[in-house]
Amino acid sequence: MTETVTMPTATPATAPVSAPATDRPRGVRRVLLETGYNLSAFPIALVAFIVVVIDLALGLGLAIFIGGILLISVATMVARGFARFERIRLRGMLGRDAATPTYLCAPAGAGFWRRQLTPLKDAQSWLDVVWALVGLTTGTLAFAVTLAWWVATGIGLTYWFWQHWIPEGDESGLASLIGLGEGRTTESLLNLALGVVLLLTLPWAVRLVATIHASLAWVLLSSRAELQQEVARVEGGRDAARVAEAESMRRLERDIHDGPQQRLVRLTMDLGRAKRQVSDDPDRAAATIDEALAQARETVAELRSLSRGIAPPLLVDRGLAAALEEMLAQSAVPIESRIDVPAQLPPHVETAVYFVVAEALTNVAKHSAAASASVSVIDAGSQVEVRVADDGIGGAHLAKGLGLAGLRQRLAAVDGTLEVTSPEGGGTVLVARIPVLQG
Known part of the structure; x- marks a missing residue:
């Protein structure tokens, strides 16, 4: 069995977790998903705006009472919910990376008031509130442009069919207004040409307003996640460096204790024995000194090897x-x-x-x-x-x-x-x- 182990930089448990990147849709599917994203942006943003604004207004109006502070805290939690839903829409409908930042949470066992007031100290919670307030602007733009472009495209491409039900009148059509002539045929051809142009530019128009709305959402709702991930990566690398340094020092200490230190102890004993043997048995003293020299050479070689392990x-x-x-x-x-x-x-x-x-x-x-x-x-x-x-x-x-x-x-x-x-x-x-x- 093949075992493949991938070991990246350690990341603390508190680090924000990015959702797995989704392949961006292509072709017609991408246009349809972006259209759905734009058309749903306005009603979602409108509901978020109304709920959060009413909650904040009531909370600020009652701020002198305990209930007012609680309403403001509830408003931030509601904004968190809409923010999480928007990140899901970014990932699911547009295929964009939209990581969820780490929110500030009260510690386990905290009291009621601390749990309720902690969201008010969290920067990301207030960014979610800002999104609930300003997202209506780009959501309205995305909704209006997408709806108008689709309707204008449909009218232009089908005008030749349903113009027969338009009663004849004295009003001049678009073709006559711009000097192309009069008559149903001219009007039909002009509208068909406009419909084709709008159809060809439809993907770009839909994508432009989707990008504007999604980019604002990403900046407010997910940009801090990248910063948090970078901080977590740096902290993980720092911790890993400390662990690696500690392991290296323990290994070095163990190697010195088991190698050169033992040899030096034996060298000391051999030299002491040789000193005692010099006067009584010079030949044995010489042999003992030779052994001590060999021990010294081996100790030097081992110390050099250990020094290469520290800094070659x-x-x-x-x-x-x-x-x-x-x-x-x-x-x-x-x-x-x-x-x-x-x-x-x-x-x-x-x-x-x-x-x-x-x-x-x-x-x-x-x-x-x-x-x-x-x-x-x-x-x-x-x-x-x-x-x-x-x-x-x-x-x-x-x-x-x-x-x-x-x-x-x-x-x-x-x-x-x-x-x-x-x-x-x-x-x-x-x-x-x-x-x-x-x-």
Whole structure:
């Protein structure tokens, strides 16, 4: 079974949730849906205007009484309901993205008055009220233009049929007024031509007024959702960075304790033993010193390895491409590589790419039992794509604790994403995408 895990930047639970994007309708269906949207805009906006205005007027008039404040709060809640309905119309009839912002809510267990007054402190609730008041203007425009265009189109295209029931009169028709002549035939042809022109321009006219009404609705009802999502994304990245930093420090502390610290303790004991042996047994003292020297070399090598895990010197001195080439050259598994990155990338991007490749190759060497692997690091303009694939046993996922969880946190800290496809017995493909901030 193939397991594909997509791990984007973490988002707090309080973040606004966007509704899934709907494919915008096309052709005749789009014209009909936009027409329905425009024709229904006026009655919906009229009802919202009347209800909210009456509620607000009563609330302001009775503001000196307790009931007045409650009526104003009710008005904001009613406006919320109309706003939610309008977002549904935007998504369902126009196929537009219309995310619902996060509303300010009273905490669980709050008292009656706090629950009732909390909507009055919410900025989005007042934007909903503004929409209930001003939406009538654009709704009336959309309704009037759409209805007039459809009626004029229908009259022009069918005038030739029903003109026979118009009694003859002395009044001059449109054709005679503009100097094209008189008679039913001339009048019929002129109206037919106008009907064709109105029919051809109907989609554009309907779309224009629908866009005006929908754009105002989006600005008032959904624009704050994008800001809230951006704030949530930044907070999620900050939290992920803190978690990744804490994990890195704990791993470094554990590695130092289990490696160099133990070697240094043994080195101290060996040197102490050699000191005691110098006078009694110089040969054994020399052997002990040789062992201590070996321990010192191994400790230095291990400390260098740990320092590369913190900030690889080659990455800092010569850049990402050189650091990756050195890493690939030291791999225990044959690697086919393609490194195509610019000489200058933001430091956080270079570090993230380096550690993605390092962690992936570590997993390949320790867990995959692969005979070969491939590494691709490509600059895609707005992002750097890292792809590491092997022909091993597969089965890699977060639950096995192969370092992917820590890698996910590191990528989340730089707004990156991680995808892992690893069927049992079918190798593993790891794809990381790291955005590059453009100046």
